[in-house]
Amino acid sequence: MFLLGDITVSAESVYKEYGSIVALRGVTLKVGPGEIYGLVGPNGSGKTTLLRILAGIVKPTRGVVKIYGYDPYREFEETRKYIGYLPEDANTYDLLSGYEHLKLYAKIYGLSRDAVEYGAELSQLGERLRDHASTYSRGMKRRLLLALVLMRRPMIALLDEPTSGLDVYASVAVRNTIRKYTQETGATVIVSSHNMLEIEYLCTRVGLIYKGVIVDEGSPRELVVKHGASNLEEAFVKAIGEYSSEYQ
């Protein structure tokens, strides 16, 4: 599917075990530049663990993960310049303003003032950036956190449930930011979500993950056609049903 030089993110037979709990059972994944790859799966299917492994903060028990040819866990420092990671339930510091968050992360990443301005623009918080984050709504906090991830223009954005718990308006704002960002930068995005509409709207390719295994993969349209479904949600249910009857 890809030429070797086209792969920005790859995972080969990745396993992750937490004691007796097996979170990932041999995940293999390849994502190319400019792709928006959606990870869809029920709670506990391994989406968060996979994104954490790709982000380099959790070590796989077995298997090989590469980000632009680097191991994100062992070569953590080297891969920081490529990766932007938004955890699912990330939060802001109540007593810091939005601007202070942007400045803090800009300094940690060694970015210029332009990056702070770009982050402010991405957050769409305007004057509210001067207020403490404790006064922000959930949607505003999520926009700020997304801006913290994208302000330095990472070539790979790993977004874990970016619109989880947000209302329709806030979700639309976050989705538009992600789409605009990829169009402007050509970055690779891997996004996990429960929201099939969101996945269909955003993603060029989708991986259906279930019990730590990617059971099917393809563009939203391909998956719908392949499983004889009327939409992605139905295709997902059918794919899991087929996988369960085949392997269990």
Place this chain on the structure above:
Amino acid sequence: MSIAVNTSRIIVFLWKELREYTRDKKAIISTVILPPLALIAIGLVTVLLAIQKPLVISLINEDRGDVALQLSTMLASELTKAGYKVLELGNLTEARLNPQIDLIVIIPQGFTDNATSWDRVAHVRIYKRTGISGEQIDMAENRVRGVLAAFSSLISAQKISELAKMANITINIDAVRNPIQVEVPVYVSVHGEPAKVEDVWRPFIARLLILSFSFIVTPAATYVIDGIVGERERKTMEMLIASPLGVREFIVAKTIAASIVGLISALSDLLGLYLYTTTLAYMIGSFILGVIDPGLIFLHATVSFLTIIATISLSLPFISRTRGIKSASSVASIITTLGLAFYIAGWVVDFYKLPITTRIALLLVPYTHSIMAIQAYVYSDYTLVALCTLVLLILSILLVYASTKILDREKVLLAQTYYT
């Protein structure tokens, strides 16, 4: 994980930590403002309660003789002047059944005859009621004994004068009654020179400072628990861990921030303790404020800072691997209890004078060095002060290094909680 840390990132994160702290009004009130105010209030309340409820002393004079009457009058007068409430009751049973009476002094029948005879001794009986104000009762008893000693001295002087007249000799009463006397002791400093007031008070202040370390270890652990476990619980840690900040810089910044906050809190506690002691000292007519040694206070601040770092470093491997603030606090309390035990020992034991073998064994514990540094200062052993401070510094750095070495991103982030 490389050994080097990025100082600028630590400073950036430290800035964030301290900015959050300075904006947290509740934290500032509870750590900086409340401790001195609370301790001064406790001191004042103690003084006020003591004034409001003076000790009650009952005088029972069962003898109607003139000497007994004189003694009874003298006791009543002196004890009232000293602030005690004196009740003159008729019999012992009545006094014993009255729980408000703390001390009973009985001048028994025959007291005058015995006191004025040549071959008998007169006795006075004292009853002390058990209770929580034991120390105050002891002070009252000493006051009674003082009056009795003065009265006894008057009678013996009269008897000696009378004997001298009968023998027709000239005598010095003191030479007969008290031929060997101890002169008022002279304090000498550790250098053998006559001691100044501050030399006398300095060991007490040093003991106070050592005891005040016990106020340091607990808040230090609390701050780092809130800093690390709290950051995990508030869901702000994961993005940081994924940034170039790195676990080592994250932990070092948290440790320094907690140490600075802990030090501020400790100095505030120390000020409170000092004011509390001063309030009580004022009550007993003494003074402490005039003997502050800036060198000792500076040493205390330095040693406190290093002690906090050592405490945090000892707690880190446990704290960072516990799931919640409650379990982290339980684990950290084991470390802080060790510190408390040492500092309470430092209040009563002179580590400086312990046998060398005991001292060597204790040197493995960082808290020993903080105690020794302060005690050595009192003995003007500045080489040992410098050595203890240096060892504490090296131990702190090694402990921080070791605690960050055994932690990785996954351990710090997940503790024992897994989300798939």
